[in-house]
Amino acid sequence: MNRQGLEGYAGGMEARFPGRIRRVGYNHNEIHFHLEDPRDAPGICGHVHASMKARLATVVCTDERRHGNGFVIRYVFEKEGEDAFIFIIVPLGHGNSFPSIILHVPGASLYEREIRDMFGLVPAGNPDTRPLVLHEHWPGDAYPLRKDFRLGTKAGRREGVYPFLRVEGDGICEIPVGPVHAGIIEPGHFRFSVLGENIINLETRLFYAHKGIEKLAESMAPEEIVRLAERISGDESVANSTAYCQAVEKILEIRVPERAKKIRTVFAELERAYNHVGTLGGMATDAGFAFGAARMGILKERLMSLNEALCGSRILFGVNRIGGVVPDIGQENKELILGRIGVILRDFDKVAGLLGSKSSFMDRLKDAGRIPKKAARDLGIVGVAARCAGIDLDTRRDHPYAGYNIRNGRTPQEVVRDQIEMEKRAGDAMARYEIRINEVRDSFGIILGLLDLDGDGLCGEVPERMEPYQSALGYAESHRGQTLHWVMTGEDNSIFRYKVRTASFCNWQIMGHCVSSDIVPDFPLVNKSLDLSYSGNDL
Amino acid sequence: MLSISDVVIGILQAAVIMALSPLVTGIMRKTKARTQKRAGAGVLQPYYDIAKLLRKDEVVSDQSSWIFRVSPWINFVAIGTAAFFIPVFLAYSPFGLAGDLLLVIGLFALARFFTMLAGLDVSSSFGGLGSSREMMLSSLLEPAAFLAVFVVAVTYGGTNISTITEAASGSALLPHPQLIFAAIAMFVVMLGETGRLPFDNPATHLELTMVHEAMALEYSGKSLALVEWSQSIKQLILFALIVDMFVPWAIPQYPGPMAVGLGLSAFVVKVAVLAAGVAFLESSVAKWRLFRLPDLVSVAIASSMIGLVFYYL
Numbered sequence: 001m002n003r004q005g006l007e008g009y010a011g012g013m014e015a016r017f018p019g020r021i022r023r024v025g026y027n028h029n030e031i032h033f034h035l036e037d038p039r040d041a042p043g044i045c046g047h048v049h050a051s052m053k054a055r056l057a058t059v060v061c062t063d064e065r066r067h068g069n070g071f072v073i074r075y076v077f078e079k080e081g082e083d084a085f086i087f088i089i090v091p092l093g094h095g096n097s098f099p100s101i102i103l104h105v106p107g108a109s110l111y112e113r114e115i116r117d118m119f120g121l122v123p124a125g126n127p128d129t130r131p132l133v134l135h136e137h138w139p140g141d142a143y144p145l146r147k148d149f150r151l152g153t154k155a156g157r158r159e160g161v162y163p164f165l166r167v168e169g170d171g172i173c174e175i176p177v178g179p180v181h182a183g184i185i186e187p188g189h190f191r192f193s194v195l196g197e198n199i200i201n202l203e204t205r206l207f208y209a210h211k212g213i214e215k216l217a218e219s220m221a222p223e224e225i226v227r228l229a230e231r232i233s234g235d236e237s238v239a240n241s242t243a244y245c246q247a248v249e250k251i252l253e254i255r256v257p258e259r260a261k262k263i264r265t266v267f268a269e270l271e272r273a274y275n276h277v278g279t280l281g282g283m284a285t286d287a288g289f290a291f292g293a294a295r296m297g298i299l300k301e302r303l304m305s306l307n308e309a310l311c312g313s314r315i316l317f318g319v320n321r322i323g324g325v326v327p328d329i330g331q332e333n334k335e336l337i338l339g340r341i342g343v344i345l346r347d348f349d350k351v352a353g354l355l356g357s358k359s360s361f362m363d364r365l366k367d368a369g370r371i372p373k374k375a376a377r378d379l380g381i382v383g384v385a386a387r388c389a390g391i392d393l394d395t396r397r398d399h400p401y402a403g404y405n406i407r408n409g410r411t412p413q414e415v416v417r418d419q420i421e422m423e424k425r426a427g428d429a430m431a432r433y434e435i436r437i438n439e440v441r442d443s444f445g446i447i448l449g450l451l452d453l454d455g456d457g458l459c460g461e462v463p464e465r466m467e468p469y470q471s472a473l474g475y476a477e478s479h480r481g482q483t484l485h486w487v488m489t490g491e492d493n494s495i496f497r498y499k500v501r502t503a504s505f506c507n508w509q510i511m512g513h514c515v516s517s518d519i520v521p522d523f524p525l526v527n528k529s530l531d532l533s534y535s536g537n538d539l
Numbered sequence: 540m541l542s543i544s545d546v547v548i549g550i551l552q553a554a555v556i557m558a559l560s561p562l563v564t565g566i567m568r569k570t571k572a573r574t575q576k577r578a579g580a581g582v583l584q585p586y587y588d589i590a591k592l593l594r595k596d597e598v599v600s601d602q603s604s605w606i607f608r609v610s611p612w613i614n615f616v617a618i619g620t621a622a623f624f625i626p627v628f629l630a631y632s633p634f635g636l637a638g639d640l641l642l643v644i645g646l647f648a649l650a651r652f653f654t655m656l657a658g659l660d661v662s663s664s665f666g667g668l669g670s671s672r673e674m675m676l677s678s679l680l681e682p683a684a685f686l687a688v689f690v691v692a693v694t695y696g697g698t699n700i701s702t703i704t705e706a707a708s709g710s711a712l713l714p715h716p717q718l719i720f721a722a723i724a725m726f727v728v729m730l731g732e733t734g735r736l737p738f739d740n741p742a743t744h745l746e747l748t749m750v751h752e753a754m755a756l757e758y759s760g761k762s763l764a765l766v767e768w769s770q771s772i773k774q775l776i777l778f779a780l781i782v783d784m785f786v787p788w789a790i791p792q793y794p795g796p797m798a799v800g801l802g803l804s805a806f807v808v809k810v811a812v813l814a815a816g817v818a819f820l821e822s823s824v825a826k827w828r829l830f831r832l833p834d835l836v837s838v839a840i841a842s843s844m845i846g847l848v849f850y851y852l
Contacts, residue, residue, distance in 0.1 A: 175664040175747075180746040196671070197829060288740040288748070288826025294575035360737060361825040520668065521748040521829050 006031040006084060009052070017044055028250055030473060032087040038073075038098050041090045042125075043074050046104025048088065053080045055393075056380050058501040059111035060486050061119050063147045067469075070094050071121055075101070075108075076473065076486070083399045085315045085473055092121065100125035106512040107380035110509060111224045116144040118214075125136065136160030144215050151219050158234045165192035167201050175520070179208045186534035190523075196463075197519040203513045209538040217498035218490075220403055222248055222466070225321055225495060229485065230317050232500060233536030235278075238271040239266075239478030240485070240502070240536075241320040247474025247487040248322050252463055257456040260324035260402075265403035266337075266447050267311065268476065273443040274303035275479040276436045277348070280532040283433060284355065287364040295351040299344055306340050309333075324459030334451050345444050352437050355512035362430070368515045369526030371427035381510050383481015384435050387528055389427035392419070395477035402476075403450055427514070429529035439479075466493050480504055480531060545633035548794060550580065552627040553634075555803070556779065557619065560771035561585035563778065563814050570818035571742070585771065597760035602662045607791070610657035611758065611765035617650040618769045625779045626704045628802030630790045635701035640688045640806040643700070643780070644681065645771065647732065651677055653764075658754030663752065665746045669753025676738065676750065679836040680731045686843035687728055690721035691784050693850050700783065707787035719844030720728045727839035729781060733774040735817060737827040737835065748826065782809045 007033055010024045020040045025032035035041060048054050054077035062072045075088040092098055100123040104110045112123035113132035120143035131138070142155045173194050179187035193201040206216075213232055217225050229244040230237035242264055249256060256264075280319035281296030304314040311319055311327040318326055329337070355361055370380070371389040386393045396404040410418070425431045471488040481503030490496030507530060515526055541549075565582035572579020599607065621643045623634040636724060638646075655673050658666035692698045694715050695706040731738045734751040755766045783790070789805035791798030827835065 173664065173667070175668065177747065182746055284825070286745060287750075288736055288743065289824070290571065290575050290742065291822045292825075294577065298576065356827060358823075360827055363831070364825055364828060519829060523747050524745040 009482045029083050030085045034089045035260045038090050044097050044099045045101045048077050049105045056105050056107045056283045057483050060499040061115045062497045090422050093172040095123045097122040106378045123372050136162050188534050199515050202515050204511050209535050209537045213539045220295050233533040234315050236270045236478035238316050239483050243474040243476040243483050243485040245322050247472045247485050252306040252471035254323045254460045256460045259453050259456050260458050262403040262450045263325045269443040269447045272479040273440050276440045284526045289361050292355045323462040365433050368429040368522045371514045375513045377511045380506050382506050385507045388431035390422045390425045395482040432529045504533040504537040549633040553622040556775050560775040563775050564771045566820040567814045569739050574822040577648045581850040592764035600661045603660050607657045610653040611762040614650040614654045614769045617646040618773045625758045625816050630705045630708045630798050631701035638700040640698040654754050661757040665753045665756050666761045668725040672750045683836050684728045687721050687724035690729040690846040704783045708790045716848035717846035724839040724843040729777040736821040737824045739799045740826050778810050778813050
């Protein structure tokens with residue numbers, strides 16, 4: 001969005017909250033409102049969320065005590081339908097608590113709990129006082145993301161019990177599942193309260209795979225963090241490294257060559273495609289339709305071996321670097337992509353037709369795991385989970401980056417048709433299935449459209465030195481949804497703060513809401529249809 | 540009184556069922572693997588699995604009682620006993636005097652009763668979940684099984700399996716159209732009783748969706764070997780019943796070296812074809828919604844009813 005549009009917001013906000021906003025800053029498509037007093041935060045955030053129709057995208061806390069600012073909290077809102085991010089920046093001074101905004105913005109609850117665990121700041125007014133990231137065995141006085149917490153500290157251990165929500169009544173049973181599961185999947189605990197087969201309540205306990213990514217990044221060189229970002233969640237490596245690289249490129253004002261942008265996009269779409277195909281296969285497995293799963297598995301394998309042929313990694317590690325990309329797509333690889341994708345697309349259509357014609361499979365999907373649109377909007381759900389409930393979010397279109405150019409390609413008729421399509425979506429597993437099928441085809445279309453690569457280089461000019469304490473937001477759309485990486489540079493070419501918010505962090509919240517009218521044996525299918533990452537959530 | 544040769548024939552027929560049952564499971568797994576474009580394990584793999592499990596130690600939950608420990612044995616004995624009433628390579632079973640089709644269904648119910656108790660006994664939530672689903676399904680499947688059996692019984696004049704098989708092998712299917720409907724019902728009941736898709740997915744790792752496997756989840760070592768073997772035997776008994784009642788061709792009436800050879804090879808071929816057919820069917824459907832399964836069972840019941848109407852017409 002252009003500067004004038006952002007200044008329009010600034011004028012509106014200053015008129016609405018006179019004297020409450022100390023300073024307004026601009027950074028590309030970001031507008032920063034620095035508040036005077038933390039106590040104004042709930043009201044102003046509520047206004048941005050409700051009246052300006054902006055979705056809470058992430059909340060970043062930084063420990064700036066060494067610079068005299070105390071802790072600073074940045075609420076990042078994403079304006080619906082426009083390429084603008086609104087930052088509400090709240091310096092806490094010397095206080096160790098901050099006012100909770102969840103009464104105005106319900107989706108903030110998890111972020112506030114995360115900040116309490118990692119920084120030891122108390123969200124005053126948030127009724128959920130349970131730990132989130134750090135489990136009950138973590139000592140109460142160690143806050144990993146504070147600057148005085150040294151990397152490598154042995155934190156010790158204490159005893160504790162996590163208070164699950166208890167559902168009581170005649171015939172209510174509890175089913176604990178995980179964190180160790182029967183299949184080869186990541187750790188997560190699900191606590192079902194059931195009445196017969198009907199799910200009354202589902203509580204999800206995560207963060208068993210917490211790796212300290214954000215703390216680790218503060219000890220690494222910026223170019224090394226690209227590799228770290230790829231490992232946040234192995235199957236969304238391109239999306240995460242793209243988001244990180246774009247944040248740094250935004251700070252350093254690097255001009256990324258067009259060719260590199262297109263190659264980045266091709267790999268991002270290859271990643272989306274192979275994962276969507278994998279998820280479709282997984283849905284067939286969880287519905288007990290092994291034949292469909294096997295056929296999808298074959299297609300996923302072919303896509304992954306194409307990945308390997310193009311960049312040497314089946315899961316697309318090592319594609320991005322700050323300022324551009326590593327692997328080139330030459331004439332030979334271009335023909336390889338054209339040939340293989342043509343065949344894969346033909347087979348994909350066949351398999352999709354087969355799945356669509358299986359009434360037993362379609363019947364399982366229909367009405368399973370219905371996501372309520374209101375809950376999805378309130379909690380800030382992203383990606384396929386939001387789109388299946390009729391919320392039209394797509395970072396690739398809303399905040400064009402790399403080689404994406406989606407909005408310009410649609411005629412007004414197509415825009416209207418898409419809107420009608422959105423309204424019709426029921427939010428169930430069937431809607432997610434259909435969206436994934438369509439997105440695989442779209443991904444192949446985008447890849448084929450980007451293959452006329454022009455001559456210039458693979459990497460822009462990267463400055464030797466970084467200005468300290470500059471920040472920017474990087475974003476990308478993985479197959480799960482929007483991933484946001486906020487980067488602030490530190491002294492001596494270091495990273496002062498690296499905040500990651502993947503789509504899984506937002507979308508895990510909806511799990512408890514969408515199974516409330518389902519029965520227990522449908523849960524694995526609903527879970528798979530949402531396709532959330534544990535590693536990408538737990539960081 | 541049974542002669543010595545009758546006793547030998549009876550024991551041999553039961554032994555064939557017990558010995559071949561893991562092979563049938565292996566054939567079905569192989570067929571499923573091939574339809575999914577996988578190589579799959581060899582057809583003898585279930586034998587190796589049982590042999591491996593028999594050598595292993597058991598882990599038993601300290602929350603469980605004697606029920607959990609004896610249940611696999613009761614299972615094995617009940618289902619093993621049923622195997623003695625099934626004609627395999629001859630059109631009759633010498634022990635058939637002691638038990639008929641109703642007893643076979645009753646023995647299956649006894650085995651299932653203890654399996655369900657064992658599922659509840661370990662006080663794991665999955666076991667309880669499996670038991671409650673099994674109770675729901677069995678309360679539907681058993682009446683359907685009886686009804687299907689009655690259609691056959693009224694046609695051939697009795698519920699004794701030897702009587703039925705002897706009468707069937709001497710007659711043709713065409714004069715008895717009700718048998719086609721009974722066969723449809725029996726096939727559905729067989730899918731449910733053996734825990735096949737679309738009722739239950741025997742290959743799943745998802746505890747939350749399991750029926751039979753959920754009850755057996757806590758078993759290990761020798762007990763698990765018994766549970767799995769009993770399940771295979773039960774499956775082969777049901778296959779054999781379908782083969783005996785509805786495709787009774789090339790079953791010799793009197794013993795003799797040639798007759799036994801012919802009967803045995805006919806049995807093996809028929810069962811293998813049926814097993815492969817079930818495996819193909821399993822590959823082509825997804826597991827049904829749990830609460831939609833009663834619809835499928837009611838198809839079986841309706842089919843048997845139509846069969847009965849045809850009989851009296």
